[in-house]
Amino acid sequence: MDEERRIEQSKVAVRWLVVVVLCAAAIYLRRSGTIDTPWVVIVGLTAVVTAANLTFSAVLRRGAPRWLRYVTTATDLVLTSLLIAYSGGSGSPFYYVYFIVLVSNSIRYGMSMAVFVAFIYNVAYVMVLLLHPVGGDLTMEGVKILAFWGVALYAGYLATRFQRQARILQSYEETIAGLRTRLDELEAAHRPQERR
Amino acid sequence: MSTRHFRSRTVGWGVALAAVLVAAIVLVTWKATNPLLFLLYPVLVLGVLALLAMAMLWALRHF
Numbered sequence: 001m002d003e004e005r006r007i008e009q010s011k012v013a014v015r016w017l018v019v020v021v022l023c024a025a026a027i028y029l030r031r032s033g034t035i036d037t038p039w040v041v042i043v044g045l046t047a048v049v050t051a052a053n054l055t056f057s058a059v060l061r062r063g064a065p066r067w068l069r070y071v072t073t074a075t076d077l078v079l080t081s082l083l084i085a086y087s088g089g090s091g092s093p094f095y096y097v098y099f100i101v102l103v104s105n106s107i108r109y110g111m112s113m114a115v116f117v118a119f120i121y122n123v124a125y126v127m128v129l130l131l132h133p134v135g136g137d138l139t140m141e142g143v144k145i146l147a148f149w150g151v152a153l154y155a156g157y158l159a160t161r162f163q164r165q166a167r168i169l170q171s172y173e174e175t176i177a178g179l180r181t182r183l184d185e186l187e188a189a190h191r192p193q194e195r196r
Numbered sequence: 197m198s199t200r201h202f203r204s205r206t207v208g209w210g211v212a213l214a215a216v217l218v219a220a221i222v223l224v225t226w227k228a229t230n231p232l233l234f235l236l237y238p239v240l241v242l243g244v245l246a247l248l249a250m251a252m253l254w255a256l257r258h259f
Contacts, residue, residue: 115242118238119238122234122235122238125234126232126234126235129231129234130231130232138228138230138234139225139228141234142224142226142228145234145237146225146237146241149237153245
């Protein structure tokens with residue numbers, strides 16, 4: 001449970017950083033005319049992310065329930081989708097933020113989270129395409145969604161392998177610690193006999 | 197002697213179904229005119245993976 005709490009607290013810290021960077025980028029791109037996102041959306045999304053992050057911090061003060069990881073990840077994906085929908089849809093410069101959410105969560109939680117992120121992304125990106133229609137051929141959009149599934153499954157596979165190796169290493173360390181204890185006990189038992 | 201829980205015919209049907217799902221993925225990607233069709237991807241992708249994993253594990257005599 002402590003490990004989960006530590007992970008979620010680090011996600012809160014990273015979220016503050018990402019919010020500042022994205023907010024600065026959105027303001028810059030809006031002023032330069034690259035995106036036509038309304039100011040009210042930029043300010044509103046920043047406020048929502050700030051409120052969500054403060055809420056997550058408050059929940060984490062009491063502990064880290066298991067459902068929290070899914071709520072924080074889904075919130076990140078939904079807010080990212082809103083930013084993308086209001087900054088050009090499929091051509092948005094913020095599309096790659098999806099990959100930050102995917103990689104940071106998959107590495108931390110493994111395959112089940114990678115599949116969860118890919119599923120929520122799939123649904124959210126379809127909603128983005130409905131809100132901001134591409135028009136004409138949708139093949140590229142399909143390929144983008146499939147590519148995301150590919151990256152998610154590969155990241156999940158690598159994370160699962162890494163977690164398995166970490167567990168094996170931990171069991172080796174426990175075995176070595178146990179053997180050391182037994183060796184110390186044996187040495188302590190033999191010492192008085194040697195003195196005689 | 198290992199016991200095989202799946203018959204080769206069952207695994208064969210599984211691989212055939214995986215091929216059909218792959219064809220469906222290609223068809224949806226190529227011919228989709230409505231983004232809502234992309235909502236089929238989770239079922240198709242995870243279905244292909246599950247069926248291929250079953251065939252692979254059967255081939256490696258895990259069951």
